Amino acid sequence: MATLSELLADLVADVDGVFLFSPSGSYYEQFTDLEEDLVVVAPENTVGAETFVELPLEFDNVRDRVKFSIEGSMDRGLFEEGDVVACVVSTFGGDIDTVVRVRVGESMRSGVYDLFVNSRADPGVIRDVFEVAIELGKKGQKGKPVGALFVVGDAGKVMNKSRPLSYNPFEKSHVHVGDPIVNVMLKEFSRLDGAFVVSDSGKIVSAYRYLEPSAEGVDIPKGLGARHMAGGAITRDTNATAIVLSESDGLVRAFKGGKLVLEIDPEEY
Numbered sequence: 001m002a003t004l005s006e007l008l009a010d011l012v013a014d015v016d017g018v019f020l021f022s023p024s025g026s027y028y029e030q031f032t033d034l035e036e037d038l039v040v041v042a043p044e045n046t047v048g049a050e051t052f053v054e055l056p057l058e059f060d061n062v063r064d065r066v067k068f069s070i071e072g073s074m075d076r077g078l079f080e081e082g083d084v085v086a087c088v089v090s091t092f093g094g095d096i097d098t099v100v101r102v103r104v105g106e107s108m109r110s111g112v113y114d115l116f117v118n119s120r121a122d123p124g125v126i127r128d129v130f131e132v133a134i135e136l137g138k139k140g141q142k143g144k145p146v147g148a149l150f151v152v153g154d155a156g157k158v159m160n161k162s163r164p165l166s167y168n169p170f171e172k173s174h175v176h177v178g179d180p181i182v183n184v185m186l187k188e189f190s191r192l193d194g195a196f197v198v199s200d201s202g203k204i205v206s207a208y209r210y211l212e213p214s215a216e217g218v219d220i221p222k223g224l225g226a227r228h229m230a231g232g233a234i235t236r237d238t239n240a241t242a243i244v245l246s247e248s249d250g251l252v253r254a255f256k257g258g259k260l261v262l263e264i265d266p267e268e269y
């Protein structure tokens with residue numbers, strides 16, 4: 001019969017690395033002589049860890065937290081496909097209470113981590129817009145597939161490179177993405193033409209914008225139409241990130257610097 005300690009020993013046997021999520025200084029000190037590679041994951045490296053992966057957001061969901069930190073560590077070349085890591089994390093918000101054993105896989109490299117960390121807009125704003133796009137992709141609008149284009153960050157410049165298709169329902173309002181009511185509005189307005197423009201801090205600046213970037217030097221996969229071309233091109237002309245839901249193939253894509261940086265099937269997310 002196995003004891004609980006043996007069970008736990010199996011969980012951490014032969015791991016290549018240990019991820020500590022937002023440890024306190026004293027907790028971290030206990031691990032500094034560890035044989036395995038130690039990685040601290042947190043919004044900031046307050047414990048002065050040698051190996052640190054920035055996770056700029058608090059994800060409620062432990063699975064997301066683990067997934068994105070592994071992606072961040074892969075981006076940094078710390079781990080690769082097939083490595084096994086033990087993630088030491090707090091699930092209920094207090095002291096560390098959980099150990100998760102994970103095998104690193106290429107499929108974890110979705111591009112989402114880089115989008116959160118390296119966009120000009122606040123990471124939380126990117127996350128909120130991304131989640132609206134994923135949800136719209138899953139459910140559609142009243143059961144029908146719907147497309148949408150969100151241009152996030154550098155809103156002043158984006159406004160200069162676009163024109164209104166209709167009156168702006170967000171004019172003079174001070175609403176932000178992430179607010180549940182706003183998410184309902186975004187979904188409702190997504191049936192109509194044009195792009196949403198969102199500021200770095202998440203303020204919805206406009207709906208119904210027709211983007212007029214120059215398409216010169218934009219490198220976008222063939223077969224994508226005008227919505228994707230405009231979304232991609234505006235990110236070359238400005239420092240914005242574009243998040244696009246395709247009405248025709250149902251995928252969510254993101255563009256940065258004029259390039260496609262992410263392609264995700266909402267059904268599998």
Ligand SMILES: Nc1ncnc2c1ncn2[C@@H]1O[C@H](COP(=O)(O)OP(=O)(O)OP(=O)(O)O)[C@@H](O)[C@H]1O
Nearest residue numbers: 147193194195210211225226227228230246247248
């Ligand atoms: N320059 C633009 N700025 C803002 N919105 C645009 C622009 N061009 C197209 N759109 C929007 O994209 C919608 C779909 O256009 P189109 O089918 O050519 O794009 P697409 O890339 O194939 O997207 P989808 O995969 O959703 O069909 C248009 O009805 C319009 O609302």
Ligand SMILES: [Mn+2]
Nearest residue numbers: 225226247248
């Ligand atoms: Mn189309």
